[in-house]
Amino acid sequence: MSSVSSRFLAGAVFFSTWNLARLGTINFTLADALVLCSLLILLAQGRITRAPFGALTPFWLGGLLTMLTGLFISTLLNGDPLRWLNVASQYSMAYLGVTMLMMSQDATWTRRVCAVFVLGVTASEAIGVVATFFFTLNDALPYLGDGFISGNGRVGAMAGEPNPNGASVAFAMPMLLYCLRERILPPIAGLCCAVVLVWGLMLSASFTGFAATSVAALITITLFGLRYLVRLLLAVAVAAGIFVASGAPLPATFQDRVGGAVGSADLNQAGTFVNRAELMEEAWHFAEQTAFIGMGVDQYRVISAHDNPVHNLYLLIWNEGGIVAFVGLISMLCLLVVLAGQGFRVRPREGAMALAVVFVFLVYTSSLPHMYSRNWAIPVMLALSTIYGRRVQP
Numbered sequence: 271m272s273s274v275s276s277r278f279l280a281g282a283v284f285f286s287t288w289n290l291a292r293l294g295t296i297n298f299t300l301a302d303a304l305v306l307c308s309l310l311i312l313l314a315q316g317r318i319t320r321a322p323f324g325a326l327t328p329f330w331l332g333g334l335l336t337m338l339t340g341l342f343i344s345t346l347l348n349g350d351p352l353r354w355l356n357v358a359s360q361y362s363m364a365y366l367g368v369t370m371l372m373m374s375q376d377a378t379w380t381r382r383v384c385a386v387f388v389l390g391v392t393a394s395e396a397i398g399v400v401a402t403f404f405f406t407l408n409d410a411l412p413y414l415g416d417g418f419i420s421g422n423g424r425v426g427a428m429a430g431e432p433n434p435n436g437a438s439v440a441f442a443m444p445m446l447l448y449c450l451r452e453r454i455l456p457p458i459a460g461l462c463c464a465v466v467l468v469w470g471l472m473l474s475a476s477f478t479g480f481a482a483t484s485v486a487a488l489i490t491i492t493l494f495g496l497r498y499l500v501r502l503l504l505a506v507a508v509a510a511g512i513f514v515a516s517g518a519p520l521p522a523t524f525q526d527r528v529g530g531a532v533g534s535a536d537l538n539q540a541g542t543f544v545n546r547a548e549l550m551e552e553a554w555h556f557a558e559q560t561a562f563i564g565m566g567v568d569q570y571r572v573i574s575a576h577d578n579p580v581h582n583l584y585l586l587i588w589n590e591g592g593i594v595a596f597v598g599l600i601s602m603l604c605l606l607v608v609l610a611g612q613g614f615r616v617r618p619r620e621g622a623m624a625l626a627v628v629f630v631f632l633v634y635t636s637s638l639p640h641m642y643s644r645n646w647a648i649p650v651m652l653a654l655s656t657i658y659g660r661r662v663q664p
Contacts, residue, residue: 275315276379278308279371283383284390286648287438289430290414297360302644305363309371322373323609323658333601334365337587340595341567349566357567360642365602368644372651377659380652381620384445385454387652391442392463395470398427398435402473423523425473434645436479437634439471441649443483444490444626451494451619475523482633486626493614493622546581546637549574553585564592570639579639586639603632606650613657620656627653 282304285291291300312318321327338358345354372380401410401418402425410418417426429435446463449455455463471479491498552574556565570579570589580586588596610628614621631650635641 275308275311278304280383280386282308283386283648283652287391287645288394288428289434289645290428297643305368305371305644309367312374317374318370319374322369326605329605333598333605337595337598340591340598344564344591345566347563349569353567357642364642364644364647368647369651372655373658375655375659377656380655380659382454384652385449387649388442388446388449388463391438392466394428395466398425398473399469424475427470432474433476433478435474436471436476439467440479440482440486440630441627442467443487444623447487447490448619448623472524478633478637482630486630489626489629490622549576549578549580550582550585553580553589556589560589560592562592564590564595566590581637581639583635583638583641609654617657624653624657
């Protein structure tokens with residue numbers, strides 16, 4: 271692997287969740303530019319793998335092709351083919367280009383690069399935390415948009431929006447635990463990262479992010495072994511005790527949007543859950559007319575009474591691409607679980623981390639529309655590359 275290519279890719283991993291580092295409103299970030307540079311170098315050298323998942327590669331490619339074909343047919347009949355071209359190129363880059371690039375790396379190297387991802391997310395959260403002490407929405411709005419610090423005080427940090435910010439932390443936490451377990455990061459550095467990540471997560475006030483982070487951490491530690499689970503519970507208990515003893519308050523937005531939902535076990539108090547539920551109910555009604563031929567890419571927001579796409583990837587793909595696209599999506603998601611599970615049998619520690627990262631990805635498929643931005647693909651493929659990268663193919 272070229273050292274230049276590896277540096278580009280490491281940079282892409284570091285900035286992968288920094289959606290604000292982009293060209294205006296175009297969905298092309300600094301991380302995308304670095305991925306493209308790394309990919310072109312490997313292609314020029316003929317070092318790119320053609321079978322990123324070994325014998326399972328045809329199933330991955332088949333799922334992606336099926337999903338894009340369903341979207342193409344529906345868009346050709348009902349929508350704008352140029353919109354399909356844009357979305358297809360985005361999905362292809364995320365789930366073909368990034369996949370091939372990541373699995374072309376030395377797995378020993380990608381295991382260390384998990385620490386780079388953690389540091390990138392930590393840096394983003396640190397920027398967001400510090401900004402809350404000095405800036406308001408009006409201060410940040412002209413330069414960073416309304417998602418960096420939202421009107422109700424939620425922090426999106428460099429992810430650009432509070433919910434993707436919560437997802438960034440959820441992806442980073444299993445990798446942080448893995449890096450500590452493998453001593454890729456020193457304990458003090460890991461503790462500092464954990465504090466900043468948790469602080470940033472609370473400021474994002476994302477119920478989905480909080481739930482995904484908690485369960486992902488539990489999955490990782492449990493699969494590491496019982497003694498690590500006991501250590502985590504003790505660490506959490508000590509940290510909670512110190513926090514309570516200090517008298518420090520939880521961020522108000524976190525208490526309103528997350529604390530109330532957790533304390534009452536009522537999801538209706540979890541931020542915009544009610545609004546998302548209304549969109550999903552509407553999508554179920556639309557699905558009766560889009561079982562075979564969908565409404566076409568980006569047509570949901572046009573037809574919807576809410577002027578928004580449904581925040582559920584399954585329902586969106588079904589409505590815009592019909593059953594063909596839906597089958598392709600399900601095939602890909604099932605294969606991610608299979609790959610992570612198979613990896614756990616081959617390399618338990620890497621597999622535990624990969625299972626947790628895939629879990630986070632699956633959680634967000636139920637709460638977001640199209641997920642073709644590379645901030646979703648890079649952490650998943652990075653986790654899997656610690657198992658399926660070069661030299662360690664099972």
